Amino acid sequence: MAKVTIPIGPQHPALKEPECFIVTLDGERISHMDMRLGYNHRGVEKACEARTYVQDIYLIERVCGICSHSHSTCFVQAVEEIAGLQIPPRATYIRTLVAELERIHSHLLWLGVAGHEIGFDTLLMYTWRDREAVMDIFAALTGNRVNYGMNTLGGVRRDFTKEQLAEVLKVVDICEERTKYYIEVCTQEPTLINRLTGVGTLSHEDAMRLGTVGPTGRASAVDKDVRRDDPYLAYKDLSFKVIIDNHNDVFGRAVVRVLELMESYKLIREIIAKMPDGPVTVKAPRKIQAGEAFSRYEAPRGEDTHYVKANGTDKPERVRVRAPTMANLQSVAKMLENNNLADVPIAIAAIDPCFSCTDRMIGIRRGRGTGNSMRWDDLRNYGVKWYRKQGIDFTDLNRKLAKKQE
Amino acid sequence: MANEEAIKKELTDKFPFLADKIVIKRERRLFADVGQDHFREVFEHAAKKMDFVHLCIITGLDDGDNLLFIYHMARMDGTVLNVKTTAPKSNPVIKTITDIFPGGVIYERELVDLLGAKVEGLPPGKRYPLPDDWPANQYPLRKDWNPDMLEGKDGRKEEVKNG
């Protein structure tokens, strides 16, 4: 069968420009995939060297808008380690609370996006509506829905009152109720199971070899979780399960994330129950003594690492950031081997890449060079229709879910 | 810190030249200074015989006359061994480690683009992360580079055509 190469990239249909993913098809099956990245490269690491440590906290927070607290905490941990600062226990607990709330909002966001990619739009609407409860809590606790600005060198910038913490518990109760329902849907609806099983398969050996982290790795039985292996913040005092699954496919990745949501609810209750009293910040020097530190953090998407080198001034010598998506992108090519073209949107979405990475268009070049173009939305619709022909259709499920909520 | 001491001992027993080059910064963090000549054997031993099976990231930095490379390797128990090596700017050649860690290819490409390192054995592929029209011999992460050096490339505001 003739091979067809399909470039998938943030390009306009009319232009020949560098693509993000280049997929080579053998009939309907993907035989090979290449990657070209860098569209969101802003030069943050270089910019960090020209700004003070405190300014860098705000810059680093905006590396990714979904796990902003992850990046800012990972960075500030490294700086505090170099400076030899011991932050007060209450600050540690507050940072941990925000971290788990961030995990909840991120996983709910992912559930919605995954639903959208397979045509299960009702799930998008419901999970994002539930997510709004968490966004409200963030706005009440930190002043912003995203990019909370909670961290400062030496602790956190705000304290939480007993009343605010009581509100958090109420929101957690609501979300837990809703998540139980999503777990039911994910694990028992045959349409969903059929759609996601066997898609984007990544064997355990490949996942280990390619350095896959986070829920993507844990769905292939890669037993890595920085919270347990390399404890930071308050995690060594908290008890939680690391969710490991061995489905090795997109279905497994969905299961891992919804079960992690349940663990996060338990963690938040434990954090609030155990939160010590006391100050929330210690005085930090403006100039940080020479030294280096390597900080790791379990962001919702996986292991986030920051390396910081200080040189005795008020600006860092070097800041090296590795977001979890970068570690997982290596495995996308492997995952999509021998999958169908129709599986591309959900397989890429299942590693939970940053949203802008999924904002793409596709150019299709047929064997003889005649051009034709498809957008990401069209590939998504193609995928939905293709699976409908195989008998996997979400129309009824959309309707059923909508009815249940009335 | 029995765990970290054991790692240090195993490395210095196997590689005596590392005797005073390994520092235990805190629990679960070791830093080792290895010259280019012996880098590969130390790295391979750590990856294959000491269970440092996860390469977190490779950090490249500008260290005056040299480029400094730090390979951050982790074990399943959370210990991180940071292996440092250098190469002079006049000949910034290092060898690839993608035969051991295939996922490291993107980190090595970043060293090439942003620091001007040359990685022997790096599999062919598209560059990362700079755009294709980035001027040659400009390495943003070098200390002697600043964004003004890009001025004049596209200084004039683009005329936008309507319709």
Place this chain on the structure above:
Amino acid sequence: MSLLSKIVTWARIKSPWIIHFNTGACNACDIEIVASLTPRFDIERFGILLKGTPRHADVLVCSGPVTRQIKDRLIRVYEQMPEPKFVVAVGTCSCSGGVFQGCYNVKGGIDTVIPVSAYIPGCPASPAAIIDGVAKLLGSLQGKKPGEKADIEAIVPKPLEAEMANNG
């Protein structure tokens, strides 16, 4: 009909279709734009639909500072849109470059590359701010003074038959 009335009629019947384009953002604004479509905020009650192609879009909603890689693409997307077209810069980064001002791969705000009709600051701009900004943009189409919001009743798309009966 004067040009202004033509635009008002167009806005009333057509209901603005938007294309969302990310020019190197951290995704916070993008998530908030999509969140404005979800039940809590529901921007579709303005008749606004999110489209995937510039050729059918009236409003280009941009987030993010313009990176070097994405600049040409942004210009092409803008050129592909038919007149009359409007550009909304969502978030501080699209307004001025935001925290990324001075970064080597960032050119600056959207208006360094294409003309912008409305600026919605915020880091990120919340869905409420986005709706507010869009309402003010639509207001300017109705001939209101800058900063005045649109008369929403006039924008809500009427059923086509009723509209045709009204226009005779």
